[in-house]
Amino acid sequence: MQAVTRFLLVLCLVCGLQAMAVAVTGPVPPGIKEEVARTIVRVRSGTKYSTGFFWRDGRTVLTTLHSLSSGGDIEVYIPAISGWRSARLRKVYRGGDLISLEVQQYASPHYLSQHYTSRPPVDTRVFTVGYNGGSAAYIDRDFSVGLLQGNRLADLLPVAARQEIQALGFPSLAIQIIYLQGSLLHGFSGAPVVDQGGRLVGVADGGLENGAADISWCIHASHISQLETSNETLPSLNSPRLRNLFAYEEYQAPTESVEYTSLGNFRFRRIKTRSFSQLDFTGKYSTSDAMGLQQLLSFFSNYGYNLGQFRYDIYLEESTGATVVVPEGETLRQENGKLVCGDNRIRLYIDLQVTNNIQYTSQVFEGTFNHPAINWMADVAWTYPMPFTGPTGSIIRRKAFMGNGQQYYLFEALAGKAQYFLGAAAFRNSMQMAPADYEQWAQYAIAIQLTSFSN
Template sequence: MLVLLAFSSHSQTGIVKKNASQKIVRIISGDRYSTGFLWKKGNWIVATLHSIGDPDKVIVKYNNNAFKKAVIRKVLKSADLVLLETGENIAPYFFDNHDVPTPGIDTRLFTVGYYLDNQNYQDVDFEVGLLQANSGNTNILKDLLPPAVERSVEKLDFPSTNTQILFLKGHLLHGFSGAPVIDLNGNLLGIADGGLENGAANISWCIKKHYLNQLESSSESFPSGSSSATKILFAADYRNDDGIRISLGDFVFRKIKTSTFNELNTTAQYSNEEKTGLGAMYQYMSQFSSKINSMKFDIYSEIKSGYTILVPAGYNLQQKDGRLETTNNQYGFKMIYQISKINTENLNQSFLSNQKFLMPEFEGGSGPVWYFNPQASYAKPIFTINNRVQRMVYNSTKGPIIVQTIADKQSDATSTYFTASSAYSSYTLTLQNTDAERDIWTVFMLSSYLTTFSN
């Protein structure tokens, strides 16, 4: 009987997800891809304001039907929402307007949407996250933002930092802005709002559903200009992806963007971190290269886990010996990346195993003897909302330096994605090295140090 009940529950969830998939659309506007959903009528579509690249050129596609032109009917800037309308009904299914209570912490939710330019929709699971509410009993966007980012958002015309949100423990894919966030009973609870860019990674949330009533009655007009800050601050779904994918076992990485260190630092404030760790590393690297802020990184995201890796821009990422690798043979630099899914009870053993995997001959042998560099390392792991990151630097008796990042992320109650990354230097850098050597050394070291997870 227990097995039958479990099967029935699993089957019911599948039905709910299938029903939700019949109420979403792909949206293309200007230079941005996104998702939207049908609401109250067969020709009303809810979308996010930041995903509208050209208000005069918005097209939507329902299932495998032809693209249809849509016009902007309503705008609600404070909640980053727009209501689109097509000339005729495009679907027989839509979400209604009945009220549902705010879900509790750890309530399971999901969404269905389109990942960038993919033709087929897919689902993503979440849980409602615990986030300290600093302005009452309900979370608002301000609760999620670091102070520097909050100031930047407040300079924009939208959204309001007082907008009520649900923090999502999970990984919103690029292209899911505007997707419906739904509970396992099929109730619409919110609108996926992409996510705040936290350096290389993203922090995800959704706008609460009750703003749809305000959207319908709003008389606001579309903003006259879209600030360039929206591209830095939000995971708006710009079509700058070149479709590069690479697999590692069951994991699939896709290149999602190219960013400068300055863009990443704007939201994550890496350079202002504690004296030990990345802040110290940033100051140390600044001695050797004046180009840190303009250095570019190709950023890859693993679709399901949110594992986010950085590669010096323009370098190839290749699969080799059960890991991903990128190299600069001229100067002897090599970076490797690894990810595995394990049971939570094996975390500590997995940490040690990955550390040895990343550091051949770490314990001596015929190679150099490595020693820990506390000034350029984190004294202990950094715990973020849903994962932890340990960044470590090792020097050796023979000159090489290793920068190593190991992170893990709790994905559900029984398993954890565990990841490791390392950069190798064949020598200790000095001021006597050429500018080119120093620049390449710096961008490789930063690439390893900034590897992380989205929440």
């Protein structure tokens, strides 16, 4: 009996975890994550990389179909031997976005073999272990099972994303998924999502981009049986829809460290760079009914700006899901307890805090811009009449203010989720701006509209 199963069997006999019918919400028992980590591998296919894990017999690796390249060799990095091994494609299940690989010249003594056949209760604590971006070492991520009206992929995704997946041809919109409260990191596609008893809940698949944010879910583990009996062949994997819909990254040499931008105890990591056209492709900002943004896009388009070519760096605070958007190449720096970029003409401000009173904390953030020489007045044309509640429970309100007529201007995004407050603002000092600077202002203003919480 492999080590993972033996360890979990003892734990289940002692604690009765497998028999529990309610959500498990406490800390992960000691040793579980370490045991699961021993099953993890890094998968490289052409220019793409993902995570995978040993399953059943120690020679089979499961991962996601969308992270596979057409043609070319497949390699698996095995931490236990600090080396790569060739792998061949064994099975393909398009509907579940799953593949299985057979590793050559290696059999792992550590593999997963037990999985859920029913749905875990809402709020069940789960976790995964995977490779993030170019990092040379795997890391863990904690989640909870979210509440979703329905259990299919189609029930989670916006209409635009469903249409793109239908055009792509996989995965099936009818596939059973588990919605995850939390943000899957880039490179985690194919990682095992397990409960606190170590049983497989699903396979991480939530690479779908939703504009600046991402939507996270896993394919229900019960679909592995369909993979194991499938006789399907590979679909086309060269579609540009793959690059726009899924949050995989092109392969890069692993790095020993990951650079973060810190704000207090929070750490932001740049996870991707996208043009507004790419963000709009997945988020459908220009055709949505979101208050303010569509009108703002129309307003700036009247000046002849090519909004689609605006490029943005997207930063994620991994523990909270706070997603911050800044113009490409701008360096975030700490200043007076906030992250800022820009100069005295145009400046962007970011704040993230833990609070038990989001309304009060948002008022404190807004007080940052009070100045005796500036008389602010609300610009109702660009202000939400009331806060907007997102589908995952986050609350956001966007505001705009004019100072001393049009000498100064301020766009704000005030968001709250659970105990976290996220504030973002774009400030303009018209007296120091040249006419050519207003296109840059448009880019900053749109960035504020894109800043929010993922998931």
